[in-house]
Amino acid sequence: MVFPVPPLSIDAGIRSPVNTMSECNHCGAHVSERFARVFADEHGDIYACPSCSANAGIAEVARQRARRV
Numbered sequence: 001m002v003f004p005v006p007p008l009s010i011d012a013g014i015r016s017p018v019n020t021m022s023e024c025n026h027c028g029a030h031v032s033e034r035f036a037r038v039f040a041d042e043h044g045d046i047y048a049c050p051s052c053s054a055n056a057g058i059a060e061v062a063r064q065r066a067r068r069v
C-alpha cells in the first residue's frame, strides 16, 4: 500500500519558509527576524547576538564561529 505525500508537510513548507522564531545558538536569546536574516548562516543558525556580543563586533564573532563549526 502506497501512502500519498502528507498534506501537512506541504502546508508547513509554504507557511513557514524558514524558522520565524530565531534564537541565538550561543546564549539562547531571542533575536529579531531581521537580525537572523543578516547573521544566520545557511542553516539558519545564529552564533552571536546583541545580548552576548554587545560591543564585540557581532559580524566578526558570527563569522568566526560559523567558520569553526
Ligand SMILES: [Zn+2]
Residues within 6 Å of the ligand: 024, 025, 026, 027, 028, 029, 047, 048, 049, 050, 051, 052, 053
Ligand atoms: Zn547570544
